[in-house]
Amino acid sequence: xxxxxxxxxxxxxxxxxxxxxxxxxxxxxxxxxxxxxxxxxxxxxxxxxxxxxxxxxxxxxxxxxxxxxxxxxxxxxxxxxxxxxxxxxxxxxxxxxxxxxxxxxxxxxxxxxxxxxxxxxxxxxxxxxxxxxxxxxxxxxxxxxxxxxxxxxxxxxxxxxxxxxxxxxxxxxxxxxxxxxxxxxxxxxxxxxxxxxxxxxxxxxxxxxxxxxxxxxxxxxxxxxxxxxxxxxxxxxxxxxxxxxxxxxxxxxxxxxxxxxxxxxxxxxxxxxxxxxxxxxxxxxxxxxxxxxxxxxxxxxxxxxxxxxxxxxxxxxxxxxxxxxxxxxxxxxxxxxxxxxxxxxxxxxxxxxxxxxxxxxxxxxxxxxxxxxxxxxxxxxxxxxxxxxxxxxxx
Numbered sequence: 001x002x003x004x005x006x007x008x009x010x011x012x013x014x015x016x017x018x019x020x021x022x023x024x025x026x027x028x029x030x031x032x033x034x035x036x037x038x039x040x041x042x043x044x045x046x047x048x049x050x051x052x053x054x055x056x057x058x059x060x061x062x063x064x065x066x067x068x069x070x071x072x073x074x075x076x077x078x079x080x081x082x083x084x085x086x087x088x089x090x091x092x093x094x095x096x097x098x099x100x101x102x103x104x105x106x107x108x109x110x111x112x113x114x115x116x117x118x119x120x121x122x123x124x125x126x127x128x129x130x131x132x133x134x135x136x137x138x139x140x141x142x143x144x145x146x147x148x149x150x151x152x153x154x155x156x157x158x159x160x161x162x163x164x165x166x167x168x169x170x171x172x173x174x175x176x177x178x179x180x181x182x183x184x185x186x187x188x189x190x191x192x193x194x195x196x197x198x199x200x201x202x203x204x205x206x207x208x209x210x211x212x213x214x215x216x217x218x219x220x221x222x223x224x225x226x227x228x229x230x231x232x233x234x235x236x237x238x239x240x241x242x243x244x245x246x247x248x249x250x251x252x253x254x255x256x257x258x259x260x261x262x263x264x265x266x267x268x269x270x271x272x273x274x275x276x277x278x279x280x281x282x283x284x285x286x287x288x289x290x291x292x293x294x295x296x297x298x299x300x301x302x303x304x305x306x307x308x309x310x311x312x313x314x315x316x317x318x319x320x321x322x323x324x325x326x327x328x329x330x331x332x333x334x335x336x337x338x339x340x341x342x343x344x345x346x347x348x349x350x351x352x353x354x355x356x357x358x359x360x361x362x363x364x365x366x367x368x369x370x371x372x373x374x375x376x377x378x379x380x381x382x383x384x385x386x387x388x389x390x391x392x393x394x395x
Contacts, residue, residue, distance in 0.1 A: 092161070119373065135165065204277065311350075
């Protein structure tokens, strides 16, 4: 019996050591040191492959000006009856995009650089009939600084894909705790009232796409577009997608387990993660009853949405790692968007609640609707946890 306990003790020690090592390797400083020693023993072809990957990474980081491919477009729209459809693959797509956040950017400058964008943030290709119609839904409150950078990059990004599109900013009125998912429900309903969109992209205001091959068109299943962010060192998808291949990469089951645990420790996203930037067709949205309305504050709603996708009999599709890259605008946790302490208890009940909490039960009031030069701004009252019009004295 003593020997058995001893074996278990050594096993847990082994697992603990591996966990610590993998957690350390998730930090960039340790990675650089370990990589130095690995290169000494690496075979030449592997070294060459690594060098090639670094060169590709450098090229991706440099990228091109997002406005570069748009200079030759006609300045006016064709109204001919026989205008052709746009090519299935846009010739304007250029790949990696150079993203920087220069100081002094104004919405007036963004407007000057996008002369074909019309009132309400609408656009259609000037020389061909778009094959896809996409609405961009941006939940928002007090993030104007981030919004102007997103608009600066998103407008030309979508134009390079030859989409017909509209941008909707759904602004939460008042100072009550932020509710991202409920705002997205509002955005879906209001956008579909204006036009029969093929696809709706739900887009965080602080994420900038870095490759226009990441097309803003819907797939057969719900799509999660933001699979690799600079915040996570662009590792998330690689970590996620390598887990099922552990045996082929000569990892033992124990190592796979430690690797998975280390991902959780380092706060990397996970299989059902559906946050940041995601896309649904109207049919997808209806099948999953939209998004939950009761997640007030930060956290939980993305996981709930991912579970809804599965419960509705669908799967999450994703672009490749090199294409689904985003740069996050750094910021502190927003005032009025504190961590939701109830999120784990609520997630545990998603299977029971998803059919009765969502698109079918969203309630709100439109405060104002403004068709601005670069986007449609819809300010809404979505109430509080106690309802749309809580009684005086309720929290």
